[in-house]
Amino acid sequence: MAISQAEAQPIGFLDQELAEFRSNRDLIKEHLDTTQRLLTESFSKALSPEFSEKLQESLKFEDVRQKVNQLYRGNQTGSSDSSKPCIIIVGQTKSGKSSFINELLGGTFVAQSQSPCTARVTRLTYSDRIYVLVRSKTGEQIGDVQYLEKPTIEEDLVKLKDEDRENDELISSTVEAGIKCEFLRHGIDIIDSPGLNENSSLDSLTLGAIDSFLPIIIYVIDSNSGITIAVQKDLTTIKKTVLGAEVFYLVTKMDVSKDTEQEANQPAQEIEEEKAERVFSKLQRLGYISPNETRDTCNKFLCVSCWKVRGFRRKKELMIKKNKLDPEALKEMENSKWVRRFEEVKTRILKFAQDQFRNLIVRSGDELMHIQSEILTLFMDRATNIKESNLRKEALYQIKSLEQETYQQSKSIVEKNRDELLRQAGLFFAERKPLILDEVRALKYSESVISADMSQKDIEKKCVDEIHALINDRIIASFFDFFKNHGLKGFDLKNLMAELEKDVNPTPAYQVLKKTMLMSYSVSLEELKLSCLGFIIFKIKFFVIKIVTKPGLVFSTSTPIQDPKWKKYQAEKYLEAINKNILVERLITWLKEWLEKQHREFLDNIASSEQLVESGMKLTEEERSEIKSLFPRVARLHMLTMDVISKYKYRGFRIDTEGNLGSGAQGEVFRVLNESGEPALAAKRIVSDEPSLDDIATEVYHSSVLEHDNLVHVVGVRLHKSKPDEKRWTVEIYMELMCCDAWNLMQRHRLPVRQRLKIGLELAKALQFLHSSELIHRDLKLANVLVSEDLRQVKLSDFGLVKSTGFVNRTLVGTPIYLAPELVRGESYHTSADVFSLGIALWYLFEGTGKRHPEYVEIMPSVGAILLASALDCRPTRLPNMSDQLWDLMESCWSGTPDSRPTAEEAVESLQKIVDSLES
Structure with a gap:
């Protein structure tokens, strides 16, 4: 009789986690398919076939698809359930794998052989009714199901005879056992593997289990043997089999007998400490554990004594059997070191499993975002x-x-x-x-x-x-x-x-x-x-x-x-x-x-x-137009992929609505608290309609891929929709946490002129970097210049209007007071428009209070009048005590002839000399 997997479907700890994983996995695949389709069906139409082909080769789509497909892989252990996470127990012969499994599950489920033997892979899954069956390599059931009164899997069923060791059909079959056990209710199966390096067929089967769907690998190490050459070979093989695999290192047989204690003339605790440190330091030395970790901080290393826990469990079973449950004795046993440690193991393993789900999504999402970033970079390059x-x-x-x-x-x-x-x-x-x-x-x-x-x-x-x-x-x-x-x-x-x-x-x-x-x-x-x-x-x-x-x-x-x-x-x-x-x-x-x-x-x-x-040396207007229309679509896919990753990276983070850091035309900026409730990031919250998402996506793309000391870096994004049928979104853009903007800073504090001009210098460096990338900011103003609490960091923010020079049209955008006249007049413009804004920003920085404006601004009754004044070449007047060098620089920055303005690089050089000339 066949057992259906639905009969043994658990409802427990990891159900919600798995549902999230599957949902996000599907989103990653959907974004990958859409990105590739957009590139092959839309973008390639505007390009020569030769360039399209080379573009596809350069982007290595198949490598990314292979990683995404791994999220869907079925396991190779014989079970027909291809979407259940598995704890794979691996280790050398007699390392204590079976003892650990039994104590993890709280009973005697797996026979503990006292001598090495060839054994098949055993899979333990949850079932209300205890059963055992055998599955072939392809997952088909072999023979009848055996229903058991006791949950122990007999050794004869797992162990193979000498004459069967070369029988591929027998050795590649899998023993599956349904067990009613609380730990398995968490939605996770356990696979007991034979030791590696015993038989090539078994090795293949064990590695197939390790390379299964959602593998959570626990490597059991005998503390008495330590990290032998065989163990090192196992770990190397595992790492090669599953690229990027994390391994949980469990050290067993930690208990010390009185005879050993007397022979070594050392307290048991010291011997245990030496055992643990010897294994841990060796794993560190071999590069399996980070050199920055300690045994206390490492979340993938733990030492246990299964023998001690087994003794407690049997005593408790005996008390219950004799109806002589002694509460005091029971409490003392439950509070013993090794029993408490074993409870910690269960918690650690489940947390480790959660982390593996996170890592799988984040790794594949990062790969896809890298591809999308490369496409967008190529778009910008192609458009110039x-x-x-x-x-x-x-x-x-x-x-x-x-x-x-x-x-x-x-x-x-x-x-x-x-x-x-x-x-x-x-x-x-x-x-x-x-x-x-x-x-x-x-x-x-x-x-x-x-x-x-x-x-x-x-x-x-x-x-x-x-x-x-x-x-x-x-x-x-x-x-x-x-x-x-x-x-x-x-x-x-x-x-x-x-x-x-x-x-x-x-x-x-x-x-x-x-x-x-x-x-x-x-x-x-x-x-x-x-x-x-x-x-x-x-x-x-x-x-x-x-x-x-x-x-x-x-x-x-x-x-x-x-x-x-x-x-x-x-x-x-x-x-x-x-x-x-x-x-x-x-x-x-x-x-x-x-x-x-x-x-x-x-x-x-x-x-x-x-x-x-x-x-890519030639570009027609048709190509340019096609690229301009595709850029925001790919940018949105990039943002949607980042949203999937951010769900995992910033789980437990929350926006502090009482920690308002500022507001602007797009939305409000708040502090973001981490899992411990401490301020960790800032978030700009924007309520957007569907068409505006493209502009937000472009901002997110630029501010996440551009890395410079003077640019605010976006690290994540979350998109929320209140109702599925609504076309309104709440977008939360996570970024570095800064103290305030330069405009508010000047209004609150009277800073020395040298410190204010240093802000201008850092701002010019940000422009130099953007312009060298053929990008125009288009909304440079002091309200978009953020400073740290100690004033040592100055970063340009708000990339909502940033454009590649190849995409710029004659649209009027920006803040009126800072706008270059060519924008106001509807003429074509280039990076020099940002330099004009820099000159205005320098005037405000020198003024220093944020309460005074240029004369033509103060007398103008409306925004339209301010724009007209700019178009008519109205400029700020020279302020008292302003040096000739600074005034000359400002005047050259806001020259009415764009080509006469200095480059951002030249402005940096001039400002550096001016700042250096001022006394500290």
């Missing part, structure tokens, strides 16, 4: 003329030169360290060898080494492997320390780039192109080190002499594995087999090969950008 294409060609040339220099410097660093690496290897074998031999002599084998059914030869081989693993660990630690402190200290590609690019014009177009290089050199320094070290150990094993017992060597026991002489002999043979010259040569070769590979990938990546620039 040949001059901008030439500038982009120049930026490409700068980046190629930069990469070539970085590549050559990096190779040089590697070669320069050859002698030092040899010296380091020599020191290791000269100085560390005696210490290692002492360590090997005192080595205690881990519990997983010896079992009753093993032959003497197998036991000796296992023990030798443990000795080799210890030596390998010491070699890794030695080279790691050298890399960290000496050898690769200067081998940081991103830092090298930062130094080399100081003289490069930092336009947004340049920033986008620079990512091409960083994407090529995408492996972090930590990953590079680990890869090199893994390569070293692989080569060490290649050179190892086959282990044989030395003839005539007399041991103190009949079984030599515990004899210090035997251990020392095996260690010496291993160390003798390692040739330091070959070791270092292999390491240097690998580093150079890695650099060469990254260099080739970079050249391939940037070639497509060069082709796009070359083919």
Whole structure:
């Protein structure tokens, strides 16, 4: 009889989370489909087929689609339910996986084998009626369902016989068990996997489970064995199988017996602390846990004792059975350290699961936003003329030169360290060898080494492997320390780039192109080190002499594995087999090969950008018109995608309606409180109709992708619709939290003139950056200039009217007092219109109170009259004590001839000299 998944559908903790996930996943896919359709069906009509094809290749849509499709992937564990999250329990044999599962579920559900065996993947799911069945690799039920009185899954059902280990059909089948258990009510299944590295078919099945829908991976580590080479291999394999996968590290067997305590002559608590720290620090050293984390702050590392919890559970069961429930004894047990810790494990795992859902949406959404940003950047570039294409060609040339220099410097660093690496290897074998031999002599084998059914030869081989693993660990630690402190200290590609690019014009177009290089050199320094070290150990094993017992060597026991002489002999043979010259040569070769590979990938990546620039040199008016109509549509998709991501990034944040920071024509600005109730961001709240969303989307796009010290950066957006059939939206734009605007600041405080002009200088720097990006702000005024509480940060805000120079028409927009005459007269205009506004802003900054206006403004009765005055070349008059240099700059800024005005870059240079000339 087949079991339908609907019968076992839980209603619990993660139901709402999963419903949200599915809804947002569908939105991401919808936005991806619409973006690609818009590009292929609409945008490509206005372009040459050749350019359209190259554009598609450059944007790498398929890579993004693959990541989005992963949100829909079905699991490979045999269950027909492809939309349920799974906790995948992975770990080496006898690490305590089964014990942990049983205590997590609060009973004996999974048989705990005392010896290693080949076992099938087991999936535990919630069901009111206990059952067990077997599913094939394709998810079809094999045989009948077994309904059970007791929830324990018999070992014989999971364990395979020796003759079945090569039977792919049997080994790839999955045992599924329906269990009535409170933890599984949370809407999550548990998968118990066999240990990796036992059988290729089982490995494939286990990795298939790990790569299932919504995998929540828990790796169980035996605290007595620690992070062995086998564990490292497992973790590397997992990371390769699921790119970007997070792993929860659970350390078991933490309890310390009285005998161990007496033998070590240490309190149990100290021994437990040492165990935990040894595993945690090793995970950090290998790059699996951030170096900034501690055991207290890390949310994906926890130590438990399943044995202690199991003892409490059995005592409680016995009390209930005998009807002798002792409340005091029960309370004491419930408050014991390991029982409380296990309750924390359950909470942590569920929170970890939530975080994985968030990460999946955010990662795929970020990838889609990156594509949309690239399209919009290309739109802007395409809408400008040949001059901008030439500038982009120049930026490409700068980046190629930069990469070539970085590549050559990096190779040089590697070669320069050859002698030092040899010296380091020599020191290791000269100085560390005696210490290692002492360590090997005192080595205690881990519990997983010896079992009753093993032959003497197998036991000796296992023990030798443990000795080799210890030596390998010491070699890794030695080279790691050298890399960290000496050898690769200067081998940081991103830092090298930062130094080399100081003289490069930092336009947004340049920033986008620079990512091409960083994407090529995408492996972090930590990953590079680990890869090199893994390569070293692989080569060490290649050179190892086959282990044989030395003839005539007399041991103190009949079984030599515990004899210090035997251990020392095996260690010496291993160390003798390692040739330091070959070791270092292999390491240097690998580093150079890695650099060469990254260099080739970079050249391939940037070639497509060069082709796009070359083919984008011509633009017809028809193309320009089509691009102008498509730009806001893509910008809206970009905003909608950001909205999906912001739901997760800023969950728990709320707008403080009592914390009003200001208001303007678009809406009001409020403080945003984080989950702890502390001010963290600011939010502009706008009530908008449907057509106006395009303008808001353009503002959100520009202010989120442009990053500069003098521009307010938008970090998120939320869109709310009160009723589905209404065409009114409430848009909340999340941005950096600043104190107030410069206009209100001057009205509240009398600042020194130097400090006020410094605000003008920072404002000019913001304009310089925008103009270098071929963008016009079009609403520059002091009310849009925000300052921090300590006045050290000055940022231009409100990008609602920002336009690419290729999109500008003759529409009259902006604040009348600041408007350039060419805008008022309905003439064409360029970036110099912003410089005119800068000149007016400087006059107000020098005036300093915000209570006085130019004479022609004060006598004008209406906005129309002010506009007319501007068109008739009315200008502010010189104020007392104003220096000649400042007055000359202002007059040149508000010149009636746009081409006579200074550029923003020239205004920055002049203002810098004026500010420097004033006394602090």
